Amino acid sequence: MNGLTSEQLDELRQILEDQRNRLLRNARRSISDQISGGDGLPADTIDVSTDESSKVTELRLRDREKYLIAKIEKTLKRMDEGSYGECHDCGAEIGFARLKARPVAELCIDCKEEQERAEKQVQDRRQEDDKNNFFF
Ligand SMILES: [Zn+2]
Numbered sequence: 461m462n463g464l465t466s467e468q469l470d471e472l473r474q475i476l477e478d479q480r481n482r483l484l485r486n487a488r489r490s491i492s493d494q495i496s497g498g499d500g501l502p503a504d505t506i507d508v509s510t511d512e513s514s515k516v517t518e519l520r521l522r523d524r525e526k527y528l529i530a531k532i533e534k535t536l537k538r539m540d541e542g543s544y545g546e547c548h549d550c551g552a553e554i555g556f557a558r559l560k561a562r563p564v565a566e567l568c569i570d571c572k573e574e575q576e577r578a579e580k581q582v583q584d585r586r587q588e589d590d591k592n593n594f595f596f
Pocket of ligand 1: 548549550551552567568569570571572
């Protein structure tokens with residue numbers, strides 16, 4: 461159980477879908493910019509809603525956008541499965557306030573801080589390694 465009401469879930473789903481749509485729109489716009497820049501045709505003479513264009517759109521999505529969209533899709537799937545809002549690590553409720561600020565959150569705030577500490581340690585160690593490598 462994630463302790464969220466269906467109204468809260470609806471609200472979060474709306475936020476996620478808005479974010480996804482905005483990312484998809486951005487991706488499409490950057491492609492028509494590229495097309496119109498390339499051959500001098502105004503972008504609106506090109507129908508970007510055809511199947512062929514959406515394939516192109518998908519291919520050219522920038523990595524970050526692709527990553528974010530995948531993450532949002534995954535989150536929406538978890539919502540359908542009913543496991544949304546539970547911490548991946550400890551199973552605790554993530555909490556509505558945190559989810560509203562960051563709807564794709566997979567960890568409760570405690571586990572997130574723990575993860576960040578661990579990542580920082582790895583980073584510090586890596587920087588140490590780099591320093592050491594410098595002398596070899
Ligand atoms: Zn947790």
